[in-house]
Amino acid sequence: MARKKRKAPQVNSSSSADIAFMLLIFFLITTSMDTDRGLARRLPPPVPKEQKDQDVDIKKRNLLIVLINSNNQILCGDQYVDIKQLKDLVKEFVQNPYNDEHKPEKVEEDIPFFGKQMITKNHIISLMNDRGTDYQAYIDVQNELAKAYNELRNEVSKEKFGKVFETLTEEQQDAVLKIYPQKISEAEPKNYGGKK
Amino acid sequence: MGKFSSAGGREMPELNTASLPDLVFAFLFFIMMVTSMREVTLKVMFKAPQATELQKLEKKSLVTFIYIGKPTQELRAKLGSETRIQLNDQFAETSEIQDYIAQEKSSMKEEDAPFMTVSIKADKETKMGVITDVKQALREAYALKINYSAGLKVD
Numbered sequence: 001m002a003r004k005k006r007k008a009p010q011v012n013s014s015s016s017a018d019i020a021f022m023l024l025i026f027f028l029i030t031t032s033m034d035t036d037r038g039l040a041r042r043l044p045p046p047v048p049k050e051q052k053d054q055d056v057d058i059k060k061r062n063l064l065i066v067l068i069n070s071n072n073q074i075l076c077g078d079q080y081v082d083i084k085q086l087k088d089l090v091k092e093f094v095q096n097p098y099n100d101e102h103k104p105e106k107v108e109e110d111i112p113f114f115g116k117q118m119i120t121k122n123h124i125i126s127l128m129n130d131r132g133t134d135y136q137a138y139i140d141v142q143n144e145l146a147k148a149y150n151e152l153r154n155e156v157s158k159e160k161f162g163k164v165f166e167t168l169t170e171e172q173q174d175a176v177l178k179i180y181p182q183k184i185s186e187a188e189p190k191n192y193g194g195k196k
Numbered sequence: 197m198g199k200f201s202s203a204g205g206r207e208m209p210e211l212n213t214a215s216l217p218d219l220v221f222a223f224l225f226f227i228m229m230v231t232s233m234r235e236v237t238l239k240v241m242f243k244a245p246q247a248t249e250l251q252k253l254e255k256k257s258l259v260t261f262i263y264i265g266k267p268t269q270e271l272r273a274k275l276g277s278e279t280r281i282q283l284n285d286q287f288a289e290t291s292e293i294q295d296y297i298a299q300e301k302s303s304m305k306e307e308d309a310p311f312m313t314v315s316i317k318a319d320k321e322t323k324m325g326v327i328t329d330v331k332q333a334l335r336e337a338y339a340l341k342i343n344y345s346a347g348l349k350v351d
Contacts, residue, residue: 014213016217017213020220024224027228028227037250037345038315038346039247039251042342043341043342044335046335132325133323135324136321143249146249
């Protein structure tokens, strides 16, 4: 073997950057970067078929009825309201700051971090909509309700812990959630209003 | 200022680009990790409604999607412009939702099944009647965690 070992010529790698770039651009185009966001809700469990409709007794003062008709108009309590007014009405209803007789009753409850608190534990917001309501109108109302709760929670968090709700620890968040539990009930749909 | 003039002709050293492909590849892998390929081809058109109080959808593997909207332009000649529901790759009726959810549930790990979330991606002009039917079907199927998909509202 007198032959000299020949060196293999080096592969020219200057184009591999271009190839990688092309791959990168391909992936950028085909993938969707959009993070899915939305309003999270929990549905009530199904009513057993054999069970008769039983009326749960709710005191009238604990109930706030929000109704959206097929023309996307909102009825809150017993008055027509604009979407912008809804949040404040809901906040006032949930909070009941002046112990109004027509607003939800307050129950004393022992809550960690806060001690004894008077909370409107039994309030219920009943959301009803027509079959002809637009989805956007429905989402708007859901959004306003969520906003009302979020603002109330933020207020109490700031007052107690000096921070917004989202930055609290889990136990603190639980305590705040106990003060303002989200109670939205969605009634079975009805078909009034006529317009399809 | 003769001191700085480069009449002497010292050459600028060439930039070493040997590590450039590695950099690009690292970036490529990052993109591949964070993005999710859409597995279904959309047969309905939808424009998500807008809201401000949004929560992020977590754990993509536990999420099932239901699309509600009008058929796309190409399919409109065949199917008309009535609002339709799309599950996976085909159009479906509300009665099929229950089976679909059961099927999705069984394909999940057993311990994950209770945390299944259904994301409703509906067009903002959909009538609530359709959505309500879907919601009732989901209730029957015990898929109680739902998420109304929405975009961020910009004022």
